[in-house]
Amino acid sequence: MAPHRARTLAAVLIVASGALVTGTADAAPQPHHLIPHPAKITQHTGVTFTLSPSSKIQLTTQKARPAAALLAETLRPSTGFALPITTGVTGGGIVLTTAADPKLGPEGYKLDVTPKQVVIRANSAAGHFNGIATLRQLLPAKAEAKTGQPGPWQVSGTSITDTPRYRHRGAMLDVSRHFFTTDQVKRYIDQLAMYKINYFHLHLSDDQGWRLEIKSWPELTKIGGSTEVGGRTGALFYTQEQYKDLVAHARSRGITVIPEFDMPGHTNAAQASYAELNCDGQKRPLYTGTGVGFSSLCIDKDITYRFVEDVVREVSAITPGPYLHIGGDEAHSTPDADYRTFMDRVLPIVRKHGKTTIGWHEFIKTTEDTEVIPQFWGTTSTNADVAAAARRGNEVLMSPANRIYLDMKYDKDTKLGLNWAGYVEVKDAYGWNPGAYLDGVTEKNVRGVEAPLWTETIRTSADIEYMAFPRLPVVAELGWAPASVHDWERFAPRLGAQAPRWKVMGINYHPSTQVPWTN
Ligand code: ACM
DSSP, X not given: OHHHHHHHHHHHHHHHHTSOOOGGGSSOOOGGGOSSOOSEEEEEEEEEEEEOTTXXXXXXXXXXXXXXXXXXXXXXXXXXXXXXXXXXXXXXXXEEEEOXXXXXXXXXXXXXXXXXXXXXXXXXXXXXXXXXXXHHHHSOGGGGOSSOOOOOEEEEEEEEEEOOSSXXXXXXXETTTSOOOHHHHHHHHHHHHTTTOOEEEEEOBOSSOBOBOOTTSTHHHHTTTSBOTTOOBSOOSBOHHHHHHHHHHHHTTTOEEEEEOOOSSSOHHHHHHOGGGSTTSOXXXXXXXXXXXXXXXXXXXXXXXXXHHHHHHHHHHTOOSSEEEOOOOOOTTSOHHHXXXXXXXXXXXXXXXXXXXXXXXXXXXXOOOTTSEEEEOOSSSOOHHHHHHHHHTOOEEEOOHHHHOTTBOSSXXXXXXXXXXXXXOHHHHHSOOGGGSSTTOOGGGEEEEEEEEOOSSOOSHHHHHHHHTTHHHHHHHHHHSOGGGOOHHHHHHHHHTTHHHHHHHTOOOOOOTTSOOOO
């Protein structure tokens, strides 16, 4: 028995270290298994490109350099190849070049596989990032490994012309209910980039925690950033330098960060930090539970708006993206008239600091400004205020909680998550049309989709991944793929074919019985 047992242990250890990856992780994937599905794809049977030790990543446009860097960073550890990034096309390898086709727009790309080259053509840095995301999925899954793997590194002959259905494909992470380190957040950002997610929304303040250093209001993090749900204590916040590093990391993956400071409700952490933010001048106790709707900034005090302006000014100065999210949800302790007064004062502050407001949909009842963006998070198919805004010309971001809230349990046996919006199995997350979901909000009104992940019950990267996979790729599919390919029977095997990739990357996922998983 003893020698046999030793052999078994050795095999397990090799697999666990990632040094030996077998099965479908080795094979060139089927191009038609891409997620999200490209707008147009043609396969060329008998044509294969093979990445070799002498392959270069060749640029004819500096716009492609950030995407080239991401590709090299991904492929060098697994292939062991040098993959130098060079300017000008001198031979075989991967070529990133400009596109003559204006129809590709700001995010589109073309990808052509020949025996000698993979050529990606795009008009923009974003287009090159999207082309790279596709190329990564055309390579064997083991290309994503962090340790050296044996080749061959083949890509099947394919021509793709691709543009997104919607210009906004987002994911949100709540770092307030539970705090996540910059390394944990970067790990999630890296996962988003694989699926052409282009916006990352950080929920930076709530009742339980204030998570970003504000230099003019230092107690926000000193007190308000000192704990979280469940009562853990520590310096649970990002310095401005750490936030800038996160923003730069996202940018190096083609992702724009949208910071959120939730107000006038969901503000207990701020009210615990500064007595003057409370109408009675008394600091609130820190809160480590999971209730909502009990806090409100003091609407009648001028200092409230000095506070908001200081936060908006400091955050705007270190946020290159054009958007600031002001929350505005579940302000159950702010009377309606006060809520309107608050928004009337706050929306111009955001504009003054050069940002466009996004808010949870409740805020849209207070303004007729067509530049601001309501994010629908309800569970109904009607919302009069959002429909009226769409009629006026506002773009709507779709996050229906009973469809794409990643914190909803898959089913009654899911250990993590909540179920106030119901159970959301993979098929539920997929089975709706963002462009025909809300009455009066049609395809042309929809800016895109965002998958929020609230973290009352989520504490680790493994927890994040279990809730996001496979539903995050589902949201990416809804946001990017043409409506014409929407079909569960065809989608489910494509989704299942992603599993070898997740295994190579150590991504924890929900092995839903609805999906025919590739081993
Ligand atoms: C929300 O879920 N309260 C936006």
